[in-house]
Amino acid sequence: QGRYLLRPDRKGQVNETLVGVLARAQKQTGLSIIAVSVLSSHFHLLAFAENAKQLADFMRYANGNLSGEIGRLHDWRGPLWQRRYRGILVSDEEEEQIARLKYVLGAGVKELLVDRVFDWPGVHSARAILEDQPLQGWWFDRSREYAAKQRRERPGRYDYAEEETLVLDPLPCWQHLPPKEIKRRVRDIVREIEREGAEERRRKGQESLGAEAVMSQDPHYRPKDLDSSPAPMFHAFRKKVRREMWEAYAWVVAEYREAAERLRAGDRLV
Numbered sequence: 001q002g003r004y005l006l007r008p009d010r011k012g013q014v015n016e017t018l019v020g021v022l023a024r025a026q027k028q029t030g031l032s033i034i035a036v037s038v039l040s041s042h043f044h045l046l047a048f049a050e051n052a053k054q055l056a057d058f059m060r061y062a063n064g065n066l067s068g069e070i071g072r073l074h075d076w077r078g079p080l081w082q083r084r085y086r087g088i089l090v091s092d093e094e095e096e097q098i099a100r101l102k103y104v105l106g107a108g109v110k111e112l113l114v115d116r117v118f119d120w121p122g123v124h125s126a127r128a129i130l131e132d133q134p135l136q137g138w139w140f141d142r143s144r145e146y147a148a149k150q151r152r153e154r155p156g157r158y159d160y161a162e163e164e165t166l167v168l169d170p171l172p173c174w175q176h177l178p179p180k181e182i183k184r185r186v187r188d189i190v191r192e193i194e195r196e197g198a199e200e201r202r203r204k205g206q207e208s209l210g211a212e213a214v215m216s217q218d219p220h221y222r223p224k225d226l227d228s229s230p231a232p233m234f235h236a237f238r239k240k241v242r243r244e245m246w247e248a249y250a251w252v253v254a255e256y257r258e259a260a261e262r263l264r265a266g267d268r269l270v
Helices: 013-029 052-074 094-105 126-130 142-150 179-204 211-216 239-264
Strands: 032-038 043-048 135-140 161-166
Touching (some): 013 052, 013 135, 032 094, 094 179
Antiparallel strands (some): 032 043, 135 161
């Protein structure tokens, strides 16, 4: 519904909960995460999955637990997410991988919420990449907490919490580069994001909302209008590569349909 249930709060409880759940999901599934940014109503994750099941397992674990934990913080009953996640395949092209990284790092600035990347008060991977500040949060063991309450204890927020760290990996196309060079390239991307944000604010004649205003927003506020533009099936830099990805997808769909027909016909070994 576009509500601001993920918006950062001054106590940092939303941020630490988000990072804790994502980090625990990473530990459970082994997903390689490259960058993450959390806006008030959704989050972006750039990751390298070994296969579709690994990504699905990560998102099931992360979104399922976030639904419960964020609901606790904002007294939100029922599911947090309106629909399943959108998993968009990114091509192997270096240009497209860099473009996706720029998109994730630009969260907050490109929406004209803050002037600089480091100004965004929510979960963001820029400092972790550029300043080696680990993304740390808390995982709350609700089973142990429940057992304690059954013993008529009154546990505090962190009595049954475990600190978790979200590990970030470089882009696949940059894995051969030394860390210093990766930081230099990311720093250039951040400067470009901030320059484009300043140009957009001048063009529109408006100032950014600011971190304080973001944290002051009512998490239950429901915007009247939502961006309903369709998401692309793939991210590719060259038309030739995009066409190849579509052809591969069509092959998978054809194979699936054939297998489904054989299954319905009684072939249990399909």
